[in-house]
Amino acid sequence: MVTTIFEVPGMTCGHCTGAVTDELNKITGVTKIEVDLDTKIVSIESESHVEWELIAAAIDEAGFEAIGR
Numbered sequence: 001m002v003t004t005i006f007e008v009p010g011m012t013c014g015h016c017t018g019a020v021t022d023e024l025n026k027i028t029g030v031t032k033i034e035v036d037l038d039t040k041i042v043s044i045e046s047e048s049h050v051e052w053e054l055i056a057a058a059i060d061e062a063g064f065e066a067i068g069r
């Protein structure tokens with residue numbers, strides 16, 4: 001398993017976290033998603049490395065910007 005951690009600073013509510021989670025779930029190979037609304041940190045686990053461009057595109061589709069860590 002590969003863990004990728006990044007920040008999504010624009011999230012403010014449960015609807016935001018749901019939108020982010022829904023879009024990340026569409027990425028092939030993602031097996032687990034954790035979103036911490038207080039810290040704005042998102043952690044995903046995947047079967048193998050997920051290209052940053054795919055993650056950023058998914059977050060963009062949800063209406064936010066992802067900042068890598």
